[in-house]
Amino acid sequence: MAGFRALAREVRDPHNNVALRRTSLRKCLERFAPYGHRATWHHLCVRTGMRPGDRDPDPARLVAALTELEEAREVWLAYEAEFAARRRREKHDGVRQPGAVDDWHRLTWGGCEVVRCADPETHPSAPLPQVLRRVIAAMEAPDGPRAGCPVCGDERTVSAELADRPWESGPVCGHCGIVVPRPPAATCAPALAGAH
Numbered sequence: 001m002a003g004f005r006a007l008a009r010e011v012r013d014p015h016n017n018v019a020l021r022r023t024s025l026r027k028c029l030e031r032f033a034p035y036g037h038r039a040t041w042h043h044l045c046v047r048t049g050m051r052p053g054d055r056d057p058d059p060a061r062l063v064a065a066l067t068e069l070e071e072a073r074e075v076w077l078a079y080e081a082e083f084a085a086r087r088r089r090e091k092h093d094g095v096r097q098p099g100a101v102d103d104w105h106r107l108t109w110g111g112c113e114v115v116r117c118a119d120p121e122t123h124p125s126a127p128l129p130q131v132l133r134r135v136i137a138a139m140e141a142p143d144g145p146r147a148g149c150p151v152c153g154d155e156r157t158v159s160a161e162l163a164d165r166p167w168e169s170g171p172v173c174g175h176c177g178i179v180v181p182r183p184p185a186a187t188c189a190p191a192l193a194g195a196h
Helices: 004-012 018-031 037-048 059-092 100-107 128-140 182-187 189-193
Strands: 157-160 170-173
Touching: 004 018, 004 059, 018 037, 018 059, 037 059, 059 100, 059 128
Parallel strands: none
Antiparallel strands: 157 170
């Protein structure tokens, strides 16, 4: 099974036909899809001007989508490296149990569904790297995440039952559509009560 970088090379290779390049980009999403596979694909299509079902997209648009995905992946890999270094220091200092924020990291290891979207066609409009930086900053804030959405700051959240994963149901941002990560969800409880 090819890794992310090998698939990215296939997307960029002008000697490959467009169908293979598109398929390789879709396979990249099996390795890294911050909003979930379908929502990340839809986001990349919207951002680059591709139609999600287009079987013969402009190769330049495929490369633009890949570039945004790669930049977001670099943000996430840097965060994971920093997280691993911090946990090594904590273990060295005798802190064996990870904190509450670390629960979020454990659930998002590898970068898939870091910022899950309840509806694949409703997602933040900002570039993926920017969204990931905002979420990471909110989750790593020394005083903890603030109430509201860590991506757009909107405090309008609605409780949602996610049909495919009811155990992950929780507050969904009324503006950008993300499922608010677990630690911020705890701070959003008052907002949820008034959102119905």
